[in-house]
Amino acid sequence: MEKRICVIEGDGIGPEVMAQAIKVLDRVAEKFSHKFNYEYRLAGGCAIDKTGCCLPKETLDCVLSTDSTLLGAVGGNKWDSQPANNRPEKALLGIRKAMQVYANLRPQKLYPQLSTPLRADVIADGIDIMIVRELVSGVYFGEHNQCVENGENVAVDIMKYTETEIKRVAKVAFELAEKRSGNLLLVDKANVLATSKLWRKVASEMSANYPNVNLSFMYVDNCAMQIIKNPSKIDVILTENMFGDILSDEASALTSSIGMAGSASLGDGKRGFYEAIHGSAPDIAGQDIANPIGMILSVAMMLKNSFDMQKEAQCVENAVQKFIENGYRTKDILQENTTLVKCSEAGDIICSYI
Numbered sequence: 001m002e003k004r005i006c007v008i009e010g011d012g013i014g015p016e017v018m019a020q021a022i023k024v025l026d027r028v029a030e031k032f033s034h035k036f037n038y039e040y041r042l043a044g045g046c047a048i049d050k051t052g053c054c055l056p057k058e059t060l061d062c063v064l065s066t067d068s069t070l071l072g073a074v075g076g077n078k079w080d081s082q083p084a085n086n087r088p089e090k091a092l093l094g095i096r097k098a099m100q101v102y103a104n105l106r107p108q109k110l111y112p113q114l115s116t117p118l119r120a121d122v123i124a125d126g127i128d129i130m131i132v133r134e135l136v137s138g139v140y141f142g143e144h145n146q147c148v149e150n151g152e153n154v155a156v157d158i159m160k161y162t163e164t165e166i167k168r169v170a171k172v173a174f175e176l177a178e179k180r181s182g183n184l185l186l187v188d189k190a191n192v193l194a195t196s197k198l199w200r201k202v203a204s205e206m207s208a209n210y211p212n213v214n215l216s217f218m219y220v221d222n223c224a225m226q227i228i229k230n231p232s233k234i235d236v237i238l239t240e241n242m243f244g245d246i247l248s249d250e251a252s253a254l255t256s257s258i259g260m261a262g263s264a265s266l267g268d269g270k271r272g273f274y275e276a277i278h279g280s281a282p283d284i285a286g287q288d289i290a291n292p293i294g295m296i297l298s299v300a301m302m303l304k305n306s307f308d309m310q311k312e313a314q315c316v317e318n319a320v321q322k323f324i325e326n327g328y329r330t331k332d333i334l335q336e337n338t339t340l341v342k343c344s345e346a347g348d349i350i351c352s353y354i
């Protein structure tokens with residue numbers, strides 16, 4: 001099979017982790033006789049430096065014409081003084097909106113060999129949570145206004161959801177829950193927010209079409225607590241944009257390092273947007289010490305979700321598992337009696353297991 005992939009390395013550790021992801025894809029192509037054509041484009045701070053714009057048109061054109069996009073990470077202090085509409089992170093929102101990738105899948109899995117801040121009895125049954133976060137609406141995409149009222153500064157952020165926006169992402173979550181344990185948890189704040197009441201109504205109506213899925217509800221404040229107290233009891237979470245953003249960072253801290261988590265952002269077709277959940281980590285950039293596993297697992301998600309390459313994806317996931325089982329660790333997940341490796345070495349070792 002031949003595929004065109006838009007590759008956006010971005011800023012900070014983005015190029016370092018992306019180089020490992022490309023090594024992995026090259027190895028997959030060699031082993032399974034595929035051809036991946038990479039089209040490198042700029043976005044984020046490096047795009048501002050070279051073109052003045054955080055998301056150049058030629059990048060957006062490439063994102064919208066290739067089979068899928070991989071992104072390293074964007075951002076850094078260097079661009080903090082940019083106007084709000086040209087900050088590196090605006091490029092991410094622009095790509096997500098243009099692609100209409102409304103369903104952001106964020107798996108959070110604890111490998112039993114890795115350490116976690118939780119007590120052993122709390123994680124005895126493991127952690128394997130799939131967060132399905134709505135990605136192109138809600139308060140991040142609502143109106144943001146600041147004004148003066150009665151001589152006082154006032155700020156307003158609008159959170160709005162339509163039934164259609166909720167239905168399409170809920171469908172993704174119901175289908176995933178069907179393939180997993182059959183349990184779907186809608187996380188909201190329905191005791192306060194009108195949008196949350198609509199989420200509950202829409203999801204409840206849809207549940208009749210999924211007799212094998214048990215739909216339950218939880219307020220977001222309680223969910224933030226349950227992720228710490230009873231993570232093994234949670235399987236698939238469906239939630240709106242901002243709650244999903246916060247809960248997935250919280251959950252990632254339990255799975256040893258933010259560098260371990262990949263993500264897939266999907267819309268109506270097969271084309272997807274794939275990135276690790278971490279940022280550009282300016283504090284460790286340029287040292288070849290970043291953990292590339294989140295980016296590599298994002299590649300596995302691309303193979304599975306956009307290219308229908310199930311055995312290829314499984315092969316990449318198995319290689320990551322073997323890397324951990326054999327005691328290799330990047331600095332962020334280093335433990336006693338394990339072998340410290342650089343970011344580039346991690347990529348080579350994982351490739352050797354494919």
Ligand code: NAD
Nearest residue numbers: 073074075076258259278279280281282283284290291332
């Ligand atoms: P961050 O995720 O970049 O870093 C948080 C901490 O985690 C840092 O200590 C960092 O060293 C560590 N870390 C992150 N990824 C790692 C990896 N792969 N291996 C080892 N350690 C890793 O978050 P931040 O410091 O809040 O943000 C830095 C910049 O990234 C900001 O400009 C922010 O806006 C941007 N950002 C971008 C994205 C994205 O591109 N998707 C996401 C979040 C933040």
